[in-house]
Structure formats: C-alpha cells, structure tokens
Amino acid sequence: MNLPIYLDNNATTPMDPRVLEAMLPYFTSKFGNAASRNHPFGWVAEEAVDYAREQVAKLIGATEKEIIFTSGATESDNLAIKGVFEMYKEKGNHIITTVTEHKAVLDACKHVEKMGGRVTYLPVKEDGLVDLELLEQSMGSDTILVSVMYGNNEIGVIQPIREIAAITHKHGALFMTDAVQAVGKIPVDVIADGIDLLALSAHKIYGPKGVGALYVRRKGPRVKVTAQMDGGGHERGMRSGTLNVPGIVGLGKACELCMQEMESEAKRLSALRDKLQNSLLELEESYVNGNTTHRLPHVANISFKYVEGEGLMMAMKDLAVSSGSACTSASLEPSYVLKSLGLSDDLAHSSIRFGLGRFTTEEEVDYAIEVTKKSVLHLRDLSPLWEMFKEGVDLSKIEWAEH
Amino acid sequence: MAYSEKVIDHYTNPRNVGTLDKSSHKVGTGLVGAPECGDVMRLQIQVDDNNMITDAKFKTFGCGSAIASSSLATEWLKGKSIDDAMKIDNMDIVEELALPPVKIHCSVLAEDAIKAAINDYRIKNGLEAIASEKVHH
Numbered sequence: 372m373n374l375p376i377y378l379d380n381n382a383t384t385p386m387d388p389r390v391l392e393a394m395l396p397y398f399t400s401k402f403g404n405a406a407s408r409n410h411p412f413g414w415v416a417e418e419a420v421d422y423a424r425e426q427v428a429k430l431i432g433a434t435e436k437e438i439i440f441t442s443g444a445t446e447s448d449n450l451a452i453k454g455v456f457e458m459y460k461e462k463g464n465h466i467i468t469t470v471t472e473h474k475a476v477l478d479a480c481k482h483v484e485k486m487g488g489r490v491t492y493l494p495v496k497e498d499g500l501v502d503l504e505l506l507e508q509s510m511g512s513d514t515i516l517v518s519v520m521y522g523n524n525e526i527g528v529i530q531p532i533r534e535i536a537a538i539t540h541k542h543g544a545l546f547m548t549d550a551v552q553a554v555g556k557i558p559v560d561v562i563a564d565g566i567d568l569l570a571l572s573a574h575k576i577y578g579p580k581g582v583g584a585l586y587v588r589r590k591g592p593r594v595k596v597t598a599q600m601d602g603g604g605h606e607r608g609m610r611s612g613t614l615n616v617p618g619i620v621g622l623g624k625a626c627e628l629c630m631q632e633m634e635s636e637a638k639r640l641s642a643l644r645d646k647l648q649n650s651l652l653e654l655e656e657s658y659v660n661g662n663t664t665h666r667l668p669h670v671a672n673i674s675f676k677y678v679e680g681e682g683l684m685m686a687m688k689d690l691a692v693s694s695g696s697a698c699t700s701a702s703l704e705p706s707y708v709l710k711s712l713g714l715s716d717d718l719a720h721s722s723i724r725f726g727l728g729r730f731t732t733e734e735e736v737d738y739a740i741e742v743t744k745k746s747v748l749h750l751r752d753l754s755p756l757w758e759m760f761k762e763g764v765d766l767s768k769i770e771w772a773e774h
Numbered sequence: 775m776a777y778s779e780k781v782i783d784h785y786t787n788p789r790n791v792g793t794l795d796k797s798s799h800k801v802g803t804g805l806v807g808a809p810e811c812g813d814v815m816r817l818q819i820q821v822d823d824n825n826m827i828t829d830a831k832f833k834t835f836g837c838g839s840a841i842a843s844s845s846l847a848t849e850w851l852k853g854k855s856i857d858d859a860m861k862i863d864n865m866d867i868v869e870e871l872a873l874p875p876v877k878i879h880c881s882v883l884a885e886d887a888i889k890a891a892i893n894d895y896r897i898k899n900g901l902e903a904i905a906s907e908k909v910h911h
Contacts (some may be wrong), residue, residue, distance in 0.1 A: 754835045
C-alpha cells in the first residue's frame with residue numbers, strides 16, 4: 372500500500388492506464404485535424420472522434436449526433452444554460468435551478484440574470500433532495516429551463532431526476548442536468564430519464580482533464596443552443612474550435628470502460644463505502660450528511676462534531692480527502708452545500724468528504740478508518756468544545772465573540 | 775497550501791494541552807472565537823503572588839495554524855510576568871510560525887486569548903480589565 376491514499380475521487384480521478392493507451396497514438400502519429408477533409412490524416416482523426424462520440428452516446432443512451440464535445444463540464448454547463456437562454460428568450464426568460472448546484476451552473480445562472488433573465492434558486496430539503504412540490508409551484512409559462520444536478524459533488528445525493536423531468540416537461544420547459552458525478556458511476560439514460568441537455572466530464576470517470584461533452588437532444592423535442600464561442604462552426608455549429616482529438620479519444624475510452632465495469636464497480640464501492648461509513652459512525656457525535664438511500668455508491672460526507680475539518684485533514688495527512696470547512700478562504704464561510712441542508716456552521720466546519728474510486732482497495736479503506744478514528748480522537752482531546760460538551764455545557768447558550 | 779515546519783511541529787506535538795481549575799482565583803481563562811467561524815481557543819494561565827505566569831494550558835478547536843498558534847502562546851507565556859505577557863503581539867506569532875496571510879487570523883485569536891485570560895485573572899482578583907486598543911494588522 373502506497374501513501375498517501377487518494378480518497379478525493381469527486382474532485383478528480385486518476386486516469387485509467389487503458390485510457391492513456393488509447394490516447395497515445397493521437398498525440399504523435401495520428402495527429403491530424405478532425406476537420407481536415409482532404410487527406411488521410413484528417414480522416415483518421417475524424418474516424419477516432421466519431422468512434423468516441425458513439426462510446427459517449429452509448430453510456431447515456433443517446434445517439435452520436437447528440438454529443439457535443441467541449442473542454443469540460445464547466446463549459447458544457449455554460450453552453451447549456453446561456454445557450455438555451457439566448458435561443459429560447461422569445462418564449463420566456465425564467466430558469467429554475469437549486470442552491471446546491473456546482474458553481475459552473477450557479478454562476479452561469481448569475482450571468483443569465485445580468486442578461487435580463489429571471490432565475491429561481493430552489494432550496495433543498497434536509498437530506499439534500501429537491502422538493503418536487505416546490506418545483507411544481509415555481510414553474511411558470513415563462514419557464515424555459517430547469518437545471519438540476521444528477522448527483523451532488525459534496526454529499527453524493529442523487530436527485531429524483533425522472534420526477535423533475537416530468538414536472539418540467541408538463542410545463543413545456545427543457546430539462547438540463549449536470550451529471551458530472553453520476554455518469555459512469557450509476558446508470559444514466561437520457562431517454563428513460565427525460566433529459567434534454569446533460570453535462571459530463573472525462574476526468575471524473577478516469578479520463579483526461581480538459582475534455583467533456585454536452586448532450587443536446589435532437590428528437591422530441593429538438594433542442595438548440597446558441598454557440599458561446601465564434602469560430603469555424605465545429606460540432607454542428609454549437610461549439611467552435613479544433614477538436615481535442617486525443618482528449619476525445621480518452622473520454623470515449625473512459626465511457627466504454629465505465630459501461631463495462633460500472634455495475635460491478637458500484638457494488639464493490641458501495642460495500643467499501645458502507646464499511647468506511649459504518650466504522651466511522653462508531654465514533655460518538657458523528658453524522659452522515661445528506662440522504663443515504665439516494666446516494667452515489669462511492670461517496671460519504673461525514674461530520675465529526677467538535678472537531679474542525681481542516682485541522683482534522685492535517686492530522687490525516689496520509690489521506691487525501693476534502694473538507695466542507697474553508698478556513699483558508701477570506702470569508703471563513705463553510706460549504707454552501709452543507710449549509711443549504713440546514714447544517715449549522717460548526718457542523719459544516721466539521722465535515723469530511725470521502726470519495727472512493729476505481730483504484731481504491733479494501734486495505735486502503737481499512738487504513739483510512741484507522742487514521743480517521745485516531746485523528747478525530749486526538750483532536751477531540753485538543754478541543755475545548757468537546758470538553759464542554761462532555762461536561763454537559765450547552766454550547767448554543769454561550770455568547771461567542773464572532774470574529 | 776503547505777504548512778511550515780514549525781506549524782507541523784506544534785500541531786503534531788502540541789505543548790501544554792489541558793485544563794486548569796477555572797474556579798481558582800490564581801487561574802485566568804480566556805475563551806475566544808466561535809464554532810461558526812471554525813475556531814475556538816481556550817487559553818488558561820496560572821499566576822503566582824509575584825504576578826508571574828507559572829503554568830499555561832490550552833485547548834483549541836480549529837485548523838492546524840490555530841492549534842499551533844495557541845500551543846506556541848502557552849510556551850511563551852510560561853515564566854513571563856503578566857506585564858510582559860500583555861506585550862505578546864500577534865505578528866510575533868505570525869513570524870515565528872511563518873503563517874501565510876490567510877492564517878493571520880489564527881495569530882490574532884491567540885493574542886486575543888492571552889489578553890482574555892489575563893483580564894479574567896485581573897477581574898477575579900479585583901483589578902480592572904485592560905482594554906485593548908490595538909488595531910490588528
């Protein structure tokens with residue numbers, strides 16, 4: 372077992388060696404521009420891109436013409452939200468999303484507001500899921516788009532996508548989902564789920580960084596987005612720019628591997644995750660954040676009360692994890708996702724996200740359990756809050772000097 | 775962001791962790807910060823009849839720099855007179871631990887904790903609290 376152990380697979384994943392192998396020829400011998408129609412170099416590249424397009428489409432139940440390659444999910448989110456807003460503004464200017472979305476969605480929505488759009492940011496329930504009744508009430512005749520993420524990056528909860536899509540369509544709007552964390556981890560099917568636009572990324576599914584895709588439905592209804600970059604009119608006019616052929620080949624291969632291995636991987640990872648979670652919940656005053664039934668198989672977000680997340684991560688220096696605490700940011704604000712679950716700031720500061728992945732072993736999980744437990748106990752020995760809690764002091768009654 | 779060696783040292787082997795009897799009139803306790811902000815420090819001093827600090831203890835809820843700042847503060851406090859302890863400046867802590875700008879608030883909190891502990895001791899012993907007029911860097 373090599374240290375440190377990587378348990379931050381929601382941030383990014385290591386590339387699968389099989390993906391790298393597939394990509395390599397496209398850097399050197401097969402370097403052609405996929406848009407070069409007049410010679411074999413171009414044809415070879417184009418053929419590779421077409422094949423990758425099929426691999427990506429297959430994973431999400433789409434057809435290859437519905438896949439637009441981008442530089443990643445941030446670009447896909449921007450293209451979908453701004454592109455739909457510009458294309459459908461005759462019909463309406465209202466967009467609905469949720470407060471727990473990724474910043475790429477939230478900030479694209481902020482941009483839309485500056486362009487004259489109206490955006491509703493739906494709160495989520497305590498378990499992180501969207502309140503369907505509230506969604507229904509928020510829909511109007513001017514609503515053109517509903518954008519709700521498939522699986523959340525911080526707590527891993529899976530939204531009721533089919534129900535959300537049905538409500539959206541009932542009111543004549545389009546349904547978009549940022550599915551970066553879900554695609555390749557759980558079955559995603561754009562037809563069965565009723566998805567009109569879907570953003571995905573290669574580097575979260577053991578592919579390379581800097582490449583992603585946007586699914587844009589072509590039938591029932593035919594969805595169009597306004598291009599956000601001007602240029603050569605690549606990708607059916609929706610996304611100009613010479614195609615990143617090696618990256619696209621890598622994304623395709625990554626999708627193919629997920630397609631083959633997803634089912635068994637999900638079983639393996641959820642068993643490991645449950646082992647980790649159950650062992651850590653043996654610690655007093657530790658809590659899982661977010662819904663545990665509707666959840667991605669590889670994620671557990673746990674708060675260890677009376678211990679600060681960043682301090683805890685420092686103690687677990689051989690584990691690469693992530694914390695909802697943000698002691699380094701100027702604002703000292705903890706995670707907005709955790710806060711939107713109604714978590715108090717101190718519990719949000721005490722949270723650690725464990726993200727398992729394809730290369731996580733049981734030995735590593737066992738080590739992570741041991742180190743985390745030891746670290747939490749060590750930091751509680753240092754924590755005045757823990758001592759006060761143990762003495763029966765009600766911490767909420769103390770007048771803290773906020774700084 | 776990487777931590778400095780001194781922060782890691784104090785974090786890994788914190789000095790003077792513990793609790794003094796807060797009901798004793800010889801003990802001053804400073805509790806500063808807030809759980810919502812992600813750091814709370816409790817610093818305690820034991821003072822003898824000559825106004826010398828004979829012991830200091832801390833417990834801190836916070837990041838590595840906050841723990842290191844309070845650990846360092848207890849080391850500096852032991853053996854100092856109350857008057858000298860009042861002179862400990864947060865920037866001394868910043869310098870000693872090589873704290874980056876985003877962690878300066880940890881040193882500010884440690885200085886606040888020292889002053890709060892001293893004032894608690896003074897009030898317990900019928901003295902006036904010393905107001906801090908200092909504007910932090």
